[in-house]
Amino acid sequence: MWVAAGLGAAIAGLAIVLETRVQRCSLQRLIGIAIGTTSSLFAAALVSVVLGRIGSGSPAIHFVQVACLVLFVYFGAVTGAAKGELLNLGALGGVFGAETNKRHTHKILDTSVIIDGRIADIADTGFLDDGVMVIPQFVLHELQMVADSADSMKRNRGRRGLDVLQRIQKMPHIKVQVVQDDFPAVKEVDMKLIELAKVYDCKIVTNDFNLNKVAHVRGVEVLNINELANALKPIVLPGELMRVFILKEGKEYNQGVAYLDDGTMVVVDNARRMISKTIDISVTSVLQTTAGKMIFGKYDERNQAVAAVAPPVERRDPAPRREQAVGES
Secondary structure: OHHHHHHHHHHHHHHHHHHHHHHHOOHHHHHHHHHHHHHHHHHHHHHHHHHHHHOOOOHHHHHHHHHHHHHHHHHHHHHHHHHHHHOOHHHOOHHHHHHHHHHHOEEEEOHHHHHHOHHHHHHHOOOOOOOEEEEEHHHHHHHHHHHOOOOHHHHHHHHHHHHHHHHHHOOOOOEEEEEOOOOOOOOOHHHHHHHHHHHHOOEEEEOOHHHHHHHHHOOOOEEEHHHHHHHOOOOOOOOOEEEEEEEEEOOOOOEEEEEOOOOOEEEEEOOHHHOOOEEEEEEEEEEEEOOEEEEEEEOOOHHHHHHHHOOOEOOOOOHHHHHHHHHHO
16 A cells, blocks of 8 residues: 555656646647657667567566667657757747747846836837737846845835836736746856746847847847947937037046937047037047947037038937946946
């Protein structure tokens, strides 16, 4: 009786573990396991026929046949699971194509992009109305720890992140899904996000530079909010006249520094004495860096007369975005 009870408990535990693993597996991996197992069964059957003709009725031969069956099935399942991600289910169409398209419309939100808050503005414009916003449980836990921090600045950032999530959930065209998937063997949250993106075959939305690089190395697509912001910055050509507000002096001699509304730094020669004034400058060059775009210009009093005839590009006072601009520079 006790042996039967122990065997039943072991089978039940194995069934629970298998069910949990199957829920985390993608459809491509499951199909790969099925193909690998079926192929290994055919191979084991051929080996059993050959061994049966060699030594018919021998107990040793029966043991070898069973051992070959178990080993072939195991290696077939492992190989199919490893190579299943290479299957292109979209080419099959029908149910498989719909499943693939459904997975690709999922987007996993990172903690940094939630705290940043610009994802809510982007979603509100309707650019992200297709698909599901996936919020992992471990991201919510990290966000709650930041909101409960003893540091007042971190606490305010965490609470703003929670407010951003509530705002996104109230949008009628956005579907938010909280998933309980976790990876206890992985300690870092960034690596958990990459593993979860592989399971769901979807993209990660973030503004973390390091996560962006690591995800690309691991073969996971990333939507970077900072790259989107840099792409949307206005194009300025050398020789163009523009109006800026000189905020502070620059590092070099007789330089002034201004910031546009989007946080772009403008370095102006001959503008040190024009601090706290709005002046017209002539653009000399534009430098694109990994941190953003920098504009170099020159202040010349003769530009004021030209600007009176041809008004320059109007740039409002960037004081409300001063802190963000300094951080990006």
